[in-house]
Amino acid sequence: MKIPLNFIARYCLLALLGALSVHVKAQTQVLVEAESFDDPGGWVIDQQSFPVIQSSYLMAHGMGRPVADATTTVRFEQPGTYHLWVRTKDWAPFPKGPGKFQVWVNGKPAGGVFGESGSVDWKWYYGGEVKVDEAAAEIRLKDLTGFNGRCDALLFSTSGSEPPQDSAGMSGLRRELLSLDQTRKEAGHFDLVVVGGGIAGTCAAVVAARLGLKVALIQDRPVLGGNNSSEVRVHLRGDIDKNHHPKLGRVVRELDNGDPGNGNPSGSDYGDKRKLDVVSYEKNIDLYLNTHVYQVEMEGGRISAVIGRNIKTNREVRFTGTYFSDCTGDGTVGYLAGADYRMGRESRAETGESLAPEKADDFTLGTSNLWASLPVDSVTSFPETPWALPFSDEYHIDEERSDWQWETGFGNMNTITEAEKIRDHNLRAVYGNWSYLKNNKTEKYGKRELAWVAYIGGKRESRRLLGDHILTQMDIQEGKMYPDATVTATWTIDLHFPQKENSLYFPGEEFFAGTEHIRVAPYTIPYRCLYSRNIPNLFMAGRNISTTHVAFGSTRVMRTCGMMGEVVGMAASIAKAHNTTPRGVYEDHLDELVAMIKD
Known part of the structure; x- marks a missing residue:
C-alpha cells in the first residue's frame, strides 16, 4: 500500500510537536524528592508511611536540638523564575506544631517557615517565586527546632498551578517527573525472594542460601534485624534451648548479639554489623537494603514478581521468583497478592478461645x-x-x-x-x-x-496471613503435637492493653501498656501455619503467620520468629528439589522436612 506524502509529513510534524511538548514539560517542572538530597545532614529518612503517601521523606529528628542542614544541588535545563511548592505537614497541630523548617535557595530563604500550618495532612504549600540564574542551584532544608519537622518533596514549576494534592495525582506526578518506569531495573530471577529483613526474614534467607537456593533478601531499612536492630532496639525473646528439634535455631544463635535490654542507649549493642556479616558471607544471597516492596505481579494465581523502590534514590527494582516469603510483619506481600488474612481480634464464638473477646473487633497490640x-x-x-x-x-x-x-x-x-x-x-x-x-x-x-x-x-501486630492451619489458644495450652510440628515456642501468651492509670489520665490517647503473662509449656507450631492457604507459592515467617490474635500473643517474639524463618528456608529447598508448592511439601514430603529440621 502506498502512503501519501502529506500523511507522512503530518505524522512527522505531530511527532515533533509531541517531543517538543514533553521536552518543555520536563524543563518547566523539576521535582526534588527530599529523601534523595545529596547530603541529608542531620535529617533522617523515614519510609514508614510509604503505604499511605507512596514515598519516603526527610525528618529533622534532633530530640529538641536543631539538626544540620540537608543540602543538594538541583539542575535546571532552563534558568528563569520558578514557583516553589513544598510538600510537608504539621505533625502536632495543637494548635501549631514544633516541626518548623525553612527552604533556602542559593543562600536565601524562600517562602517563609514551613511545618507549622495547623494541618495534620500532607499537602503542597506555596513557597513563592524563586529566580534561578544558573543551570544549578543549591537547596537547603534548614531545621529550626529539632522536633521532627518533615519534608516529602519540593517542586519548581514555571506554572503557578497547584500540584495535585491527592495521592493518585501525586503518584502520577512522581512517576512522570522521576521517569520511574523508564529507569526500573531487573534484579533477575531467584529461587526464593524473601521480603523483610528482620530476624525471621534473615534466617529464612541464610538457611535457603546454605541449602543451595539463589535468594534475594529485601529490607526497607539500611540495617537488618527489624525490631532487634539499632533503629528500634528490642532484645530477643523466646527460648531456643527447649526445642523438640534441638538443632533448630542455629542461625538465630549466629545473629544473636547478646541481651542488651530494651532501648539501650548504645546502638552497637544490637549487632547490626554481626547480622550484615552473616548475610554478606552467603554467596547465594543478593541483599537489597533500603528497598520497600510495594507492588506484586501475579500469573495464574501465583506471585511472579515483586517491585521495590529504593527509599533514598526512588529507583525501582523488579524481582522475579519461583517462591516468595513474606517476612514483612505487616503481611505486605500477601496482602498485595490477595492472600487471605485477618487483622484484629476474633470472637470467642468463632475460635472457642477463653481469652478471645465476646465480639470480634479491630483491636491490635500497639x-x-x-x-x-x-x-x-x-x-x-x-x-x-x-x-x-x-x-x-x-x-x-x-x-x-x-x-x-x-x-x-x-x-x-x-x-x-x-x-x-x-x-x-x-x-x-x-x-x-x-x-x-x-x-x-x-x-x-x-x-x-x-x-x-x-x-x-x-x-507488634498488624495483618496475620492465613495458612492451612490457624494456631489457637487451645493448640498452645494443650501442647498439641501435630504431625507437621516444627518450631518450638516458649513465650507466654502476652497480650498487651492500655495500663489502667494511663487510661485514667489519657482516655483514648493511651501510650503506656500493661499485660498479664499467661505461662505455657513449650509447644510446637505446625508447618501449615507458615504458608498461605490461597497463594500457592507464598511462605510466611514472623509475626504475620497463621494464628488467632490470642495465639499471636505468644508466637510473635523474635527468637521464635527466627526459627520460623529457618523452617521456611528448609521447606523452600525441598519445594524446589521436587518442583512442588509449599503445600506440596506438607502433603508429599513432610517426612523429608521433619528429618531436615531434626538434623
Whole structure:
C-alpha cells in the first residue's frame, strides 16, 4: 500500500510537536524528592508511611536540638523564575506544631517557615517565586527546632498551578517527573525472594542460601534485624534451648548479639554489623537494603514478581521468583497478592478461645518508640512542649529510660495506615514527659539529656496471613503435637492493653501498656501455619503467620520468629528439589522436612 506524502509529513510534524511538548514539560517542572538530597545532614529518612503517601521523606529528628542542614544541588535545563511548592505537614497541630523548617535557595530563604500550618495532612504549600540564574542551584532544608519537622518533596514549576494534592495525582506526578518506569531495573530471577529483613526474614534467607537456593533478601531499612536492630532496639525473646528439634535455631544463635535490654542507649549493642556479616558471607544471597516492596505481579494465581523502590534514590527494582516469603510483619506481600488474612481480634464464638473477646473487633497490640537518657557534666535545659501530651505533678512517668510499656495503638489506630500518627503520638508522649522531668525535677534530671529516641516504630501486630492451619489458644495450652510440628515456642501468651492509670489520665490517647503473662509449656507450631492457604507459592515467617490474635500473643517474639524463618528456608529447598508448592511439601514430603529440621 502506498502512503501519501502529506500523511507522512503530518505524522512527522505531530511527532515533533509531541517531543517538543514533553521536552518543555520536563524543563518547566523539576521535582526534588527530599529523601534523595545529596547530603541529608542531620535529617533522617523515614519510609514508614510509604503505604499511605507512596514515598519516603526527610525528618529533622534532633530530640529538641536543631539538626544540620540537608543540602543538594538541583539542575535546571532552563534558568528563569520558578514557583516553589513544598510538600510537608504539621505533625502536632495543637494548635501549631514544633516541626518548623525553612527552604533556602542559593543562600536565601524562600517562602517563609514551613511545618507549622495547623494541618495534620500532607499537602503542597506555596513557597513563592524563586529566580534561578544558573543551570544549578543549591537547596537547603534548614531545621529550626529539632522536633521532627518533615519534608516529602519540593517542586519548581514555571506554572503557578497547584500540584495535585491527592495521592493518585501525586503518584502520577512522581512517576512522570522521576521517569520511574523508564529507569526500573531487573534484579533477575531467584529461587526464593524473601521480603523483610528482620530476624525471621534473615534466617529464612541464610538457611535457603546454605541449602543451595539463589535468594534475594529485601529490607526497607539500611540495617537488618527489624525490631532487634539499632533503629528500634528490642532484645530477643523466646527460648531456643527447649526445642523438640534441638538443632533448630542455629542461625538465630549466629545473629544473636547478646541481651542488651530494651532501648539501650548504645546502638552497637544490637549487632547490626554481626547480622550484615552473616548475610554478606552467603554467596547465594543478593541483599537489597533500603528497598520497600510495594507492588506484586501475579500469573495464574501465583506471585511472579515483586517491585521495590529504593527509599533514598526512588529507583525501582523488579524481582522475579519461583517462591516468595513474606517476612514483612505487616503481611505486605500477601496482602498485595490477595492472600487471605485477618487483622484484629476474633470472637470467642468463632475460635472457642477463653481469652478471645465476646465480639470480634479491630483491636491490635500497639507500637513502641523506645528512648533513653544519659548523664552529662552540667545542667542542661529542654524546651517547654505545649504541643505535646501534658504531664503534671499528679501524673508523670519518672524514668531515666523507657521499656516496652511505651506503646500506642491498641485498636483505636490502624498500625499500617496510621503508622505515622501512632509514632507521632509516641513522640508527643516522650517529649512531653521529658520536658516535665527536666523542668520540674531538676535535682534528678537536670544533668541528664536525651541520648536516643527511636523514630522507627517497633510494631507488634498488624495483618496475620492465613495458612492451612490457624494456631489457637487451645493448640498452645494443650501442647498439641501435630504431625507437621516444627518450631518450638516458649513465650507466654502476652497480650498487651492500655495500663489502667494511663487510661485514667489519657482516655483514648493511651501510650503506656500493661499485660498479664499467661505461662505455657513449650509447644510446637505446625508447618501449615507458615504458608498461605490461597497463594500457592507464598511462605510466611514472623509475626504475620497463621494464628488467632490470642495465639499471636505468644508466637510473635523474635527468637521464635527466627526459627520460623529457618523452617521456611528448609521447606523452600525441598519445594524446589521436587518442583512442588509449599503445600506440596506438607502433603508429599513432610517426612523429608521433619528429618531436615531434626538434623
